[in-house]
Amino acid sequence: MKKLLFLIIVILILSISAVYADTIGYTNISDIALYKDADYSSKITDVLNLNTKLEIIKEKNDWYSVRTQDGTSGWIEKYFVTVPAERYAANNTEYKINVRTSPTTLSKTVGQLNPGDKAKYIDTYHSWHIIEYNGNECYVASWLTDLEYGNSQKIYLLYDKTNIRNQASLNGSVLAQGNRYDSYDVISEKNGWLQIMLPDGQAGYVAGWITTYNQNYYSEEKLGYKKTAADLNIRSGPSANHNKVQVLTKGSTVKVVGSENGWDKIVSVSGTVGWCSSDYLSETYPLSGKSILLDPGHGGKDPGAISYSGKYEKYVNMEVTLKLKSILESMGARVYMTRTGDYYIANKERGRMADKLNADILLSIHHNSLNNSDYFGLSTYYNTINYKDPRYGYDLAEAIYLNAITVNGVYRDGILDRNYEVLRETNTPAALIEIGFMSNPQEEINIHNESFQDIMAEKIAAGIVDYFNN
Ligand SMILES: [Zn+2]
Incomplete structure (x- = not known):
């Protein structure tokens, strides 16, 4: 009997922890350290990328104990984790909807959502909603389902x-x-x-x-980069009485995420967190000394994609590029453009221009299109042809992607290796972004909206800063 009771207790404990393990969060800052304990003087167990998926195991005061998909675990302050809303993919049609193993109609069907059924929503990828179905991650077509929110989000x-x-x-x-x-x-x-x-x-x-969704948006929205003006003691809290956790050498770049009584809370480029006196931080231009070639895709006789309503891609590429250029310049970068007006220039010439200018990076700006107007989402591209180091453009493509998909209403379409001429014909680290689908009537309207373009330009710039900080 005792044994049975013990077994029941073990099963109860296991099922309770399974419930906790269902809570998922994502890091909301790039390069953030995971600590062994809920304490900035403890050891670092890992450094996480922006948008890293975390299983939240438990919480203590302002901290979460988490596990990454790679299996590392540790503690992270709640401030750096966004827990997305509880959402459901609902079948509000009169038909049964197939649940599949991959985001394509060619993949295996593992079940169906009946009319009126709802399934727990995880994310959107390649225009398909990822749902939890019989304990697995499966896919339903986004154009057949509606996203509904749980209570009081x-x-x-x-x-x-x-x-x-x-x-x-x-x-x-x-x-x-x-x-x-x-x-x-x-x-x-x-x-x-x-x-x-x-x-x-x-x-x-x-x-x-x-x-x-993030209540830390005050600081998240305009992340301040500063430089240490001296070799600097970093402490576990906002006063000289707190433990010293680290020394940063003069000239180190830090992100300021908060301030209190003349002390700034900072995240170093290696992901460590702590506090230092604001007096020892000076203003900095995070892209000072960097030269960047921006490529507004297409131009002249080549209109690029033609949108659902008949607009040309070449113009919207230029609009976003000009916004991005002015943000990058305000951050201290020297910015060149492959074309400054509406004229044609071959893709290989654009790639080669980056080498001639000795640019640090090349970024090509595009908007996507497909003969199926249901498709939407943002993707970035890199290229590994010519035996290039596979990380050559990937790091840039990844940093931009991870920042861009933090925007609400921007959905993941992947970071992809493609043999694009503009990326192939250069020795400069190069990436290409497809900001959205012009062939999707709703996404097209968003793409042409000025506030949408402003925010995308800001996020792309933040990705470029992250790339150079790594
Ligand atoms: Zn294009």
């Missing part, structure tokens, strides 16, 4: 005078306006738009990219 607005509309589109009429820091309950998500509940009880829609 809040969203915060990033800007003043944000329009809230009667449809999930910029074509919708404005029902109300909200301001920075306002929060609303979210009901559902569609085409990069969030359906929210207004104070008067009516539902409205707000563009996802001008919202955040």
Whole structure:
């Protein structure tokens, strides 16, 4: 009997920890250390990338104990982890919808969602929703399902005078306006738009990219880079009485994530966290001394993709490139462009230009298109032809991708190795981004929106800074 009781207790404990293991979070800052204990003076067990998926095992005060998919575990402050909303993929059609093993109709069907069924939503990839199905990660077509939110998920607005509309589109009429820091309950998500509940009880829609789930958005939005003005003691808290956890040499770059009583909370480029007196940090230009070649794809006789409504890709590529150029210049970079007007230039010439200029990186800006208007999402590309070091452009493509997909309403379409001429015909680390699908009527409208372009340019710039910090 005792043995049986013991067994029951063991089973109970196992099933409770299984429930905890279901909570997933993602790191919201690039290169952040994982610590052995909930304490910045403890050992570092790993350094995590931005957007690293974490299983949350337990919590203690302001810290989570987590496990990565690679199996390393440790403690991380809650501040650096975003726990996404509880979401469901719902079948609101009258038909059965296939559940598949991969994001393609060619993959194996493992079950079906009946009309009215809902499944726990994990993420979106290649225009398919990843759901939890019989304990496994499976895929359902996003164009057949709706994303619905669990109870009391809040969203915060990033800007003043944000329009809230009667449809999930910029074509919708404005029902109300909200301001920075306002929060609303979210009901559902569609085409990069969030359906929210207004104070008067009516539902409205707000563009996802001008919202955040993360309550740390005050600092997340404008991450401040600074440099140490002397060899500097880094402490575990905001005063000289706290333990010294590290010494950073003069001229080290740090990210400032918070401030308190003349002390700044910083993250070093190697991912360690601590506090130092604000007096010993000086302003810095994170891209000072870097030269960057930006390539607005297509031009002249080559319009690129033609959008659902008939617009040319070459123009929108140029719009985003000009925004990105001015952000990179404000960060201290020297920026060149492969073309400055609407004229044709061969892709191999664009690649070779990077070598001639002795640029540190080449980034080509594009927008995607497919003969299926259901497809959407953001992808980045690198190239490993010509026996290049496989990490050559990958690190750049990855850093940009990870930053770009932190934007609400921007969905993952992958980091892919492709034999693109512009990437192949250069010895400079090179990447290409396809910001969204112009062939998708909803995504096309987002792509042409100025606030969407501004935010994408900021995120691409943040990715470039991350690339150079590594
Ligand atoms: Zn293109």
